Amino acid sequence: MVCPKCGSKKLQVTNSRPVKRNNQVWRRRNCTTCQNTITTREIIDLSGVFRVRKFNSELEPYLKSKILISLLKSLDHMQNSSELAGALTDTVEINLIGASYADIITSRDIANTCLGVLKKFDMSAYVKYLSYQEQLDKRSLKKRL
Ligand SMILES: [Zn+2]
Structure with missing residues:
Protein backbone atom coordinates (compact mmCIF):
# COMPACT_ATOMS: atom_id res chain seq x y z
CA MET A 1 0.00 0.00 0.00
CA ILE A 43 -13.00 -6.88 3.98
CA ILE A 44 -13.11 -10.60 3.18
CA ASP A 45 -12.73 -11.38 -0.53
CA LEU A 46 -15.50 -13.95 -0.98
CA SER A 47 -14.22 -15.02 -4.41
CA GLY A 48 -11.78 -17.22 -2.50
CA VAL A 49 -14.54 -18.57 -0.23
CA PHE A 50 -17.58 -19.33 -2.42
CA ARG A 51 -18.33 -20.97 -5.72
CA VAL A 52 -21.76 -20.47 -7.24
CA ARG A 53 -24.09 -23.22 -8.51
CA LYS A 54 -25.96 -21.57 -11.37
CA PHE A 55 -29.58 -22.26 -12.40
CA ASN A 56 -28.28 -24.72 -15.02
CA SER A 57 -26.30 -26.59 -12.29
CA GLU A 58 -22.91 -25.43 -13.56
CA LEU A 59 -20.38 -24.13 -11.04
CA GLU A 60 -18.74 -20.76 -11.52
CA PRO A 61 -16.47 -18.55 -9.41
CA TYR A 62 -18.21 -16.12 -7.07
CA LEU A 63 -18.06 -12.56 -8.42
CA LYS A 64 -19.07 -9.62 -6.26
CA SER A 65 -19.35 -7.47 -9.40
CA LYS A 66 -22.30 -9.59 -10.64
CA ILE A 67 -24.26 -8.70 -7.52
CA LEU A 68 -23.29 -5.06 -7.88
CA ILE A 69 -24.46 -4.95 -11.52
CA SER A 70 -27.78 -6.65 -10.75
CA LEU A 71 -28.43 -4.23 -7.88
CA LEU A 72 -27.44 -1.24 -10.03
CA LYS A 73 -30.12 -2.18 -12.59
CA SER A 74 -32.72 -2.29 -9.82
CA LEU A 75 -31.69 1.07 -8.40
CA ASP A 76 -31.43 3.03 -11.65
CA HIS A 77 -34.42 5.20 -10.67
CA MET A 78 -32.42 6.63 -7.77
CA GLN A 79 -30.01 9.56 -8.06
CA ASN A 80 -27.03 8.04 -6.19
CA SER A 81 -27.64 4.52 -7.50
CA SER A 82 -23.97 3.48 -7.82
CA GLU A 83 -23.14 4.48 -4.25
CA LEU A 84 -26.27 2.74 -2.95
CA ALA A 85 -25.59 -0.39 -5.02
CA GLY A 86 -22.08 -0.59 -3.54
CA ALA A 87 -23.36 -0.32 0.02
CA LEU A 88 -26.19 -2.81 -0.60
CA THR A 89 -23.75 -5.26 -2.20
CA ASP A 90 -21.74 -5.19 1.03
CA THR A 91 -24.94 -5.89 2.99
CA VAL A 92 -25.79 -8.80 0.67
CA GLU A 93 -22.31 -10.27 1.22
CA ILE A 94 -22.61 -10.00 5.01
CA ASN A 95 -25.95 -11.84 4.80
CA LEU A 96 -24.43 -14.51 2.53
CA ILE A 97 -21.66 -15.17 5.04
CA GLY A 98 -24.16 -15.42 7.86
CA ALA A 99 -26.57 -17.65 5.94
CA SER A 100 -24.22 -20.45 4.98
CA TYR A 101 -20.82 -21.76 5.90
CA ALA A 102 -20.71 -24.05 2.86
CA ASP A 103 -18.27 -23.30 0.04
CA ILE A 104 -20.93 -23.64 -2.65
CA ILE A 105 -23.89 -21.27 -2.76
CA THR A 106 -26.62 -21.21 -5.38
CA SER A 107 -27.65 -18.38 -7.70
CA ARG A 108 -31.06 -18.72 -6.04
CA ASP A 109 -29.50 -18.08 -2.58
CA ILE A 110 -27.83 -14.95 -3.91
CA ALA A 111 -31.02 -13.73 -5.64
CA ASN A 112 -33.12 -14.35 -2.51
CA THR A 113 -30.58 -12.54 -0.35
CA CYS A 114 -30.61 -9.57 -2.75
CA LEU A 115 -34.42 -9.58 -2.68
CA GLY A 116 -34.45 -9.61 1.12
CA VAL A 117 -32.07 -6.66 1.28
CA LEU A 118 -33.95 -4.69 -1.42
CA LYS A 119 -37.36 -5.35 0.18
CA LYS A 120 -36.20 -3.61 3.35
CA PHE A 121 -34.60 -0.80 1.35
CA ASP A 122 -36.92 0.22 -1.51
CA MET A 123 -40.05 -1.47 -2.87
CA SER A 124 -39.62 -0.35 -6.50
CA ALA A 125 -36.04 -1.64 -6.53
CA TYR A 126 -37.34 -4.91 -5.09
CA VAL A 127 -39.99 -5.23 -7.82
CA LYS A 128 -37.44 -4.43 -10.57
CA TYR A 129 -35.03 -7.05 -9.24
CA LEU A 130 -37.82 -9.63 -8.98
CA SER A 131 -38.88 -8.97 -12.57
CA TYR A 132 -35.26 -9.25 -13.75
CA GLN A 133 -34.91 -12.61 -11.95
CA GLU A 134 -38.13 -13.89 -13.54
CA GLN A 135 -36.74 -13.03 -16.99
CA LEU A 136 -33.56 -14.97 -16.16
CA ASP A 137 -35.61 -17.95 -14.94
CA LYS A 138 -37.65 -17.99 -18.18
CA ARG A 139 -34.47 -17.81 -20.29
CA SER A 140 -32.76 -20.64 -18.42
CA LEU A 141 -35.97 -22.71 -18.58
CA LYS A 142 -36.09 -22.24 -22.39
CA LYS A 143 -32.47 -23.34 -22.66
CA ARG A 144 -33.25 -26.56 -20.77
CA LEU A 145 -36.26 -27.41 -23.02
ZN1 LIG B 1 2.83 10.36 2.20
Missing part, protein backbone atom coordinates in the same frame (compact mmCIF):
# COMPACT_ATOMS: atom_id res chain seq x y z
CA VAL A 2 1.31 3.46 -0.92
CA CYS A 3 0.44 6.90 0.38
CA PRO A 4 -2.02 8.52 -2.10
CA LYS A 5 -0.43 11.93 -1.44
CA CYS A 6 3.33 11.26 -1.85
CA GLY A 7 3.64 7.65 -3.04
CA SER A 8 5.68 6.49 -0.04
CA LYS A 9 5.31 2.89 1.10
CA LYS A 10 6.05 3.84 4.69
CA LEU A 11 2.56 3.71 6.20
CA GLN A 12 2.18 3.02 9.88
CA VAL A 13 -1.05 1.73 11.43
CA THR A 14 -1.95 4.09 14.28
CA ASN A 15 -5.41 2.74 15.13
CA SER A 16 -7.38 -0.40 14.26
CA ARG A 17 -10.91 -1.50 15.10
CA PRO A 18 -13.18 -4.35 14.06
CA VAL A 19 -16.50 -3.19 12.57
CA LYS A 20 -18.80 -6.06 13.50
CA ARG A 21 -21.84 -4.73 11.61
CA ASN A 22 -19.93 -4.79 8.29
CA ASN A 23 -17.56 -7.68 9.08
CA GLN A 24 -14.68 -5.31 8.36
CA VAL A 25 -11.56 -4.04 10.03
CA TRP A 26 -11.13 -0.28 10.08
CA ARG A 27 -7.56 1.10 10.22
CA ARG A 28 -6.09 4.58 10.51
CA ARG A 29 -2.67 4.80 8.84
CA ASN A 30 -0.09 7.55 9.00
CA CYS A 31 2.50 8.19 6.27
CA THR A 32 5.87 8.56 7.97
CA THR A 33 7.20 10.50 4.95
CA CYS A 34 4.59 13.30 4.54
CA GLN A 35 2.51 12.80 7.74
CA ASN A 36 -0.67 12.27 5.64
CA THR A 37 -3.36 10.27 7.47
CA ILE A 38 -5.56 7.79 5.58
CA THR A 39 -8.31 5.36 6.54
CA THR A 40 -8.53 1.84 5.15
CA ARG A 41 -11.17 -0.86 5.49
CA GLU A 42 -10.28 -4.53 5.25
